Amino acid sequence: MALEDICRFKDRGLRTSEKNSAIPLDFFTPPSANSASFCLPNHSTTVRRPFPLSHGTTTLGFIFQGGVIAAADTRASAGGGADCMLWERILTREIRLYQLRHRRRLSIRGTAKLLSFMLHPFKGTEVCVALTLCGWDKEAGDCLIYVCSDGARLQGDIFSVGSGSPYAYGVLDGGLKWSLSKDEAISLAREAVFRATHRDAYSGNNVDLFHITAQGWSQRKREDLKEEYYRDMEKRSKDRREKIKRE
Amino acid sequence: MEYLIGIQGQDFVLVAADNVAASSIIQMKHDYDKMFKLSEKILLLCVGEAGDTVQFAEYIQKNVQLYKMRNGYELSPAAAANFTRKNLADYLRSRTPYHVNLLLAGYDDSDGPGLYYMDYLSSLAKAPFAAHGYGAFLTLSILDRYYRPDLTRDEAVDLLKKCIEELNRRFILNLPSFTVRLIDKEGIHDLEKLTLGAK
Numbered sequence: 098m099a100l101e102d103i104c105r106f107k108d109r110g111l112r113t114s115e116k117n118s119a120i121p122l123d124f125f126t127p128p129s130a131n132s133a134s135f136c137l138p139n140h141s142t143t144v145r146r147p148f149p150l151s152h153g154t155t156t157l158g159f160i161f162q163g164g165v166i167a168a169a170d171t172r173a174s175a176g177g178g179a180d181c182m183l184w185e186r187i188l189t190r191e192i193r194l195y196q197l198r199h200r201r202r203l204s205i206r207g208t209a210k211l212l213s214f215m216l217h218p219f220k221g222t223e224v225c226v227a228l229t230l231c232g233w234d235k236e237a238g239d240c241l242i243y244v245c246s247d248g249a250r251l252q253g254d255i256f257s258v259g260s261g262s263p264y265a266y267g268v269l270d271g272g273l274k275w276s277l278s279k280d281e282a283i284s285l286a287r288e289a290v291f292r293a294t295h296r297d298a299y300s301g302n303n304v305d306l307f308h309i310t311a312q313g314w315s316q317r318k319r320e321d322l323k324e325e326y327y328r329d330m331e332k333r334s335k336d337r338r339e340k341i342k343r344e
Numbered sequence: 345m346e347y348l349i350g351i352q353g354q355d356f357v358l359v360a361a362d363n364v365a366a367s368s369i370i371q372m373k374h375d376y377d378k379m380f381k382l383s384e385k386i387l388l389l390c391v392g393e394a395g396d397t398v399q400f401a402e403y404i405q406k407n408v409q410l411y412k413m414r415n416g417y418e419l420s421p422a423a424a425a426n427f428t429r430k431n432l433a434d435y436l437r438s439r440t441p442y443h444v445n446l447l448l449a450g451y452d453d454s455d456g457p458g459l460y461y462m463d464y465l466s467s468l469a470k471a472p473f474a475a476h477g478y479g480a481f482l483t484l485s486i487l488d489r490y491y492r493p494d495l496t497r498d499e500a501v502d503l504l505k506k507c508i509e510e511l512n513r514r515f516i517l518n519l520p521s522f523t524v525r526l527i528d529k530e531g532i533h534d535l536e537k538l539t540l541g542a543k
Binding site for chain 1: 365367369370372373376393394395396398399440
């Protein structure tokens with residue numbers, strides 16, 4: 098074609114981009130000696146994925162007067178789960194090594210910083226890890242830190258992570274108060290995970306709940322959310338029947 | 345989404361940053377501090393990509409402190425700004441560039457107050473007032489109109505409030521509160537948090 102001849106596209110060896118297959122890359126950026134400098138750093142090194150990763154789960158943690166509550170569903174969706182399991186083991190190993198070398202426990206803020214720095218080289222790759230570290234230490238007291246493979250490291254009082262997290266925030270933000278009792282806090286966490294798993298397709302199965310204080314952590318028996326759903330349905334229909342009876 | 349603003353007066357610099365730490369559509373924190381203290385009279389305000397901000401800002405912070413330990417005196421704001429820009433430039437054409445936008449505000453005992461605007465392409469400009477973020481489109485014209493080099497501290501805070509009111513009126517995102525700090529020859533002062541947007 099005439100334009101092709103004028104621009105002499107035919108003369109040069111063309112690089113074509115994967116996405117827009119027929120259009121030569123020279124079309125998007127002017128050709129230059131080191132045209133790699135205009136490309137995004139991880140453009141050429143991404144390996145094509147056999148299937149799309151989903152990041153499905155709901156986890157949450159919050160601090161109240163009686164310590165820290167951590168809750169999560171147990172459905173393991175493809176992708177991020179494997180990365181998280183690996184990095185959890187790596188982190189456990191590193192903090193144990195720190196304890197052996199320095200004869201004191203690493204603080205939670207130190208653990209979060211260590212994990213964040215270990216994940217930094219993988220930023221821009223497909224590694225997907227998002228953790229909420231919940232715990233107690235001498236320096237900071239009850240502590241809740243969110244660390245993710247993007248590099249974010251946030252300390253706060255309430256976090257929810259995962260595909261079901263917006264739903265969990267809806268329940269948590271309304272019901273959370275500092276002065277909750279331990280049982281109220283546990284039931285709030287269970288409710289939040291339950292509502293999130295109901296709405297989110299990628300969360301579900303059971304709920305695991307942990308309570309952490311200065312004295313240590315305790316785990317509640319794993320509960321099947323299917324039972325919770327039927328109980329909730331039962332309660333609603335009972336309330337409806339009683340309301341009709343009263344009218 | 346994030347917003348930074350700095351206003352330089354005769355003998356002070358006023359800076360403010362929003363307090364939202366967001367992850368896609370969720371506000372993860374409402375009280376996040378985006379200012380990093382480089383030295384007694386220098387603040388670095390940093391926004392941009394999630395991990396890059398803290399990594400880069402802490403790197404600069406520790407290096408400025410290291411300079412003080414090694415040499416016995418602190419880097420001036422101009423030197424710190426140029427050091428920061430050099431680091432941004434060095435990483436720009438590497439495999440891991442830092443996507444951060446910065447404002448560096450400081451008070452030099454001999455040169456007076458200074459405000460330096462830097463962006464992720466490692467440009468550097470000393471400016472009497474500056475802003476970063478989408479909010480900058482809405483507020484730079486207000487700063488152009490009302491800024492004078494001889495603003496008093498109260499007038500500068502009023503100008504800042506004008507900018508934030510405009511954001512609350514026209515900006516599509518909710519930025520309920522702002523951390524405000526002032527640097528002068530006495531050092532860094534925390535001013536009252538501005539919560540004009542919260543109900």
